[in-house]
Amino acid sequence: MRIVVCVKEVLDPDAVNNYALAGRLEIGEDGKSLTQTTIPRLMNGFDEQALEAALRLRDAGAEGRIGAVSVGPDAATILKHAAALGVDEIASVLMGEPSPDYHVVASLLAAYIRSSGDADLILCGRQASDDDQGVVPALICEALGMPLVTNARAIELAPAADEPTLRITRVTPDGDEVVEVPCPAVVTVSNELGEPRYPTAARKLAARRMKPEIITPEALALSPEALQPRVVAQRQFVPTVSGDCEFLPGETPAELADALIARLRQESVIS
Amino acid sequence: METKTVAVCMWSLGQGGLPVGTEEALTLGRKVASATGARLHLLVLGSLPDDCVETAGRFGVDDVDQIEDAALEAFSPDAYVEALAGYCQQESPALMIFSQAADTRVVAPRLAGRVGAGVVMNAVDVALGEGGGLQATASAYGGDTQMVYELSGAASYVVALSANALLPEPAEGGATQPGCRSIQVDLTGTNERIRVIEQARTEGPRLEDADIIVSGGRGLGGPENYKLIEQLAEALGGLAGASRPIVDEGWVDSSQQVGLTGKITRPALYLAAGISGASQHMAGCSAAKTIVAINKDPDAAIFRYASYGLVGDCLEILPELIRAARQ
């Protein structure tokens, strides 16, 4: 089976959080992008876990190739990381800045997958930690007519199925659900999958020599309609948080606790 | 873009009442419909909840549309997308609004892909922009920032409204008497491709419905201390929640994760112990009426959201809170 994992480069969300927590997150003159140039860029965390899911399938005996593909201006770094983790093929669909909207990204990814020999399984992170939209997997599944299973915590090949079938444990608000879906399918992966592996030094070295296949949008021969943006980022801003916390007094933990419980009872928040 | 119809879409799967977030979605729908001179529809998939038409009237809905079909009785992404796409074909709504939840997170973007609409999730607002077109504002980076997106280039749009993004506001000028229409969509050719082998089972009450939640984070220091959270939750008659790191570490079950990628809650009281207040966590609890934070760092971000703060070691304060709450 061929597995294609879609990966995106994002600004390190923890670094963005730290700037936000310190009240120092700023938007640049274009009104759209964060000014902090020191924030590292890395592979979206959920995408790394999607890669991990692919590698675990292979560890469990699934035969075939694993590819990683990214749409963006320069995905070489994250694709090399994917290669170091053990994927067989890396591909970069070049799109300049500003990054295209999700519809265009999904059209490009679907067209790449189709033109590169199709896939039995397309894996994506549940959402990207920058815009949190999480719509690309759904748009790919519709473009390719595949089913979509979201928020997987475990993916395996279903035993004793007539045709290639995936058994997926997915995280739902009501607890874990186990589903089966025939290949080809799009599956998104959630953090419950667990820690992704680290590349070994030897693999890192080998990955350095691996070059991503560069694909231009023109080569994918998409219709103008497929490349027409529909949701265009105009502006980004940092919302204000009200913040008028009353710090309750107390010298000891017991005094603090008594002050809080008394206050909550007085305000009828608790009985 | 010509906005003739705005449709708010929902389903209740025979649960009786309207699903959480419907009134908020209707409030947004009403606002956009008024601003653009469009009619506001409420589209219900499956059976009509009891209070549906009355609520729709209060929120100024012109028409309540219903698609009833055996295929829609239980949630099925394939059937739901097909039904909604059929509706779009017949009614050509310019804007479809969903209340964001686990199932709409699948259905809304798939619908957009199916009918060629643009899509925005995590929306907190939709309004007319300066150029006269619609703009959607959505949170990004878990809420550290917000993005304003221009909705142009597609004939129609699908927007999912974040839970707790706005407060429900009934229509000004009193209730309307919405017309009720039955919409026919042929679903005989739709077969759900996903087969459920083991159903999810909610054990006991859900965080989403809880009135009081006590949550713990990495500041608890170790899994053995999470029992303090459970004991305080029990003493207060509430439920225990958690931040993501301690779920990832396996201290507690993932069903207890509060936040952007966990449970979106709206309790009367949210008490957070040893939680820093990252935007992705707050996305799941900032709608609480009263937030109490316990943190040893007086500059922790959580205090910006909290009504009451206790600065100190939560391992010392929690046992005292359990004692005081039991008294």
Ligand SMILES: Cc1cc2nc3c(=O)[nH]c(=O)nc-3n(C[C@H](O)[C@H](O)[C@H](O)COP(=O)(O)OP(=O)(O)OC[C@H]3O[C@@H](n4cnc5c(N)ncnc54)[C@H](O)[C@@H]3O)c2cc1C
């Ligand atoms: C895409 C994405 C999605 C995410 N989704 C979620 C989500 O759904 N839910 C979620 O929670 N997080 C989520 N996160 C993670 C989030 O960004 C934070 O990393 C996380 O919420 C931090 O958890 P924490 O507050 O428990 O830990 P920390 O940030 O490590 O904070 C621990 C806090 O405890 C305090 N502390 C330490 N010791 C003590 C003590 N003895 N007494 C009192 N206080 C003490 C510290 O001062 C600190 O403030 C997500 C992140 C990303 C990138």
